[in-house]
Amino acid sequence: MQIISNSFTEENYLKAIHKLSRKNPTGVSTNSIAEVMETKASSVTDMVKKLAVKKLINYKKYQGVTLTEKGRKAAVSVVRKHRLWEVFLVHSLGFKWDNVHEIAEELEHVQSDELVDKLDKYLGFPKYDPHGDPIPDSEGNITYHKDMCLSDLDPSEAGVVVGVKDSSSSFLQYIEKMKLILGAKVRVEEIIDFDRSMSISINGKLVGSISESVAKNLYIKRT
Amino acid sequence: MQIISNSFTEENYLKAIHKLSRKNPTGVSTNSIAEVMETKASSVTDMVKKLAVKKLINYKKYQGVTLTEKGRKAAVSVVRKHRLWEVFLVHSLGFKWDNVHEIAEELEHVQSDELVDKLDKYLGFPKYDPHGDPIPDSEGNITYHKDMCLSDLDPSEAGVVVGVKDSSSSFLQYIEKMKLILGAKVRVEEIIDFDRSMSISINGKLVGSISESVAKNLYIKRT
DNA sequence: AATTAATTTTAGTCTAATCTAAAAATTATA
DNA sequence: TATAATTTTTAGATTAGACTAAAATTAATT
Ligand SMILES: [Mn+2]
Ligand SMILES: [Mn+2]
Ligand SMILES: [Mn+2]
Ligand SMILES: [Mn+2]
Numbered sequence: 001m002q003i004i005s006n007s008f009t010e011e012n013y014l015k016a017i018h019k020l021s022r023k024n025p026t027g028v029s030t031n032s033i034a035e036v037m038e039t040k041a042s043s044v045t046d047m048v049k050k051l052a053v054k055k056l057i058n059y060k061k062y063q064g065v066t067l068t069e070k071g072r073k074a075a076v077s078v079v080r081k082h083r084l085w086e087v088f089l090v091h092s093l094g095f096k097w098d099n100v101h102e103i104a105e106e107l108e109h110v111q112s113d114e115l116v117d118k119l120d121k122y123l124g125f126p127k128y129d130p131h132g133d134p135i136p137d138s139e140g141n142i143t144y145h146k147d148m149c150l151s152d153l154d155p156s157e158a159g160v161v162v163g164v165k166d167s168s169s170s171f172l173q174y175i176e177k178m179k180l181i182l183g184a185k186v187r188v189e190e191i192i193d194f195d196r197s198m199s200i201s202i203n204g205k206l207v208g209s210i211s212e213s214v215a216k217n218l219y220i221k222r223t
Numbered sequence: 224m225q226i227i228s229n230s231f232t233e234e235n236y237l238k239a240i241h242k243l244s245r246k247n248p249t250g251v252s253t254n255s256i257a258e259v260m261e262t263k264a265s266s267v268t269d270m271v272k273k274l275a276v277k278k279l280i281n282y283k284k285y286q287g288v289t290l291t292e293k294g295r296k297a298a299v300s301v302v303r304k305h306r307l308w309e310v311f312l313v314h315s316l317g318f319k320w321d322n323v324h325e326i327a328e329e330l331e332h333v334q335s336d337e338l339v340d341k342l343d344k345y346l347g348f349p350k351y352d353p354h355g356d357p358i359p360d361s362e363g364n365i366t367y368h369k370d371m372c373l374s375d376l377d378p379s380e381a382g383v384v385v386g387v388k389d390s391s392s393s394f395l396q397y398i399e400k401m402k403l404i405l406g407a408k409v410r411v412e413e414i415i416d417f418d419r420s421m422s423i424s425i426n427g428k429l430v431g432s433i434s435e436s437v438a439k440n441l442y443i444k445r446t
Numbered sequence: 447a448a449t450t451a452a453t454t455t456t457a458g459t460c461t462a463a464t465c466t467a468a469a470a471a472t473t474a475t476a
Numbered sequence: 477t478a479t480a481a482t483t484t485t486t487a488g489a490t491t492a493g494a495c496t497a498a499a500a501t502t503a504a505t506t
Contacts, residue, residue, distance in 0.1 A: 043494050093341040103335050110329045118316040
């Protein structure tokens, strides 16, 4: 099998399709890809045609797309690089976790396989990135552990923060200020019917209330 | 002053022009740029027009180009990133020095200034890259120290290897096999008139003979 | 089932970067 | 200095990726 590398743009599309495939395993819509890629649906159609020719995705007009095994491997490889670089930026270089996503967005496209594997070793084969997302192994396997959100807990239930769904700077800064960082023990004290906001305590201390939208973006392991 | 970032291609052109400017301070020819960039002269003409519009170079038809201060800063920034990443690859990740140039060629285009400065600090503010080339400081200053080649020495003169002119894998592998690595003490024993090849000793031990072309690609500090 | 709404695709245009072939300018040489 | 050789620029085409506007298809509502 010859190795033909994909362009930055192609890699970003593959990554977007891979991300969307978790919620839409039977087929990812043109519009949803356009939204993630911050582009127009017509541009997506052009690109998916090209990716289909390269056998990276399965595409039939109007039917949505799925990744082929080749495409999945390519997508996961980019995800692996992204998350390993994020670990490097935070743990080696001392970046804050809310400041690494954009840089990793560039670093993830650097080609060398040897580089990725040496970086992985250098970092001590980390399992999770700074946002709690699992790092795929060099074979392309990912072990997801995050299926429950803080918003899924009922009053008096508790859990540990294991990840964030939204990696935007503003969200990360907000939850850091609230001490809702990875590893924090959260207990739901009360849920307000009106807007589904909840008052919570962290590590045993009452800290106030957070909106439903915030609770939906925090992954929890129930205790 | 607004910060408008340059494309990979523009950065590579600026780097090429900067490199050629050392030998041609009064103006770099279209053809010489084409050679370094491995492209056609007509493509160079198109690009230099664009770089001139962006005030990165001075360009008058048929006259050759020079970097503006803005262009010089941009070029040196890329060089700085290239060399710092090479140090990281060799010293942190354990790459061989003959295997880092291509990877650095990609890494040099990652944008963040904060990244470069944190990397610089992480590496202990190195002065030279693995090939002996000086690393520009964050202000854009470069202190060149390499003006003499091994081929400039006369018989019975000696010096220390401080850098290589050619960073190709094959050259680096050859001189490593010859133990002609950075820091090696070289003494010229004899120069053959016929082809200007020289027999040398390294660290006091006679090692045989090298061609003039090899000697021309080794920077030396005379002792 | 028919109509409306939403989604998706097509057609045509644009920009960046490249190329070939030909014209223009410069440099070297007789 | 006139001619030839070399270098550089222009003209015109191509490709990747994106966009707008319009057509085609599918989904949702009467
Ligand atoms: Mn990216
Ligand atoms: Mn992350
Ligand atoms: Mn480069
Ligand atoms: Mn180097």
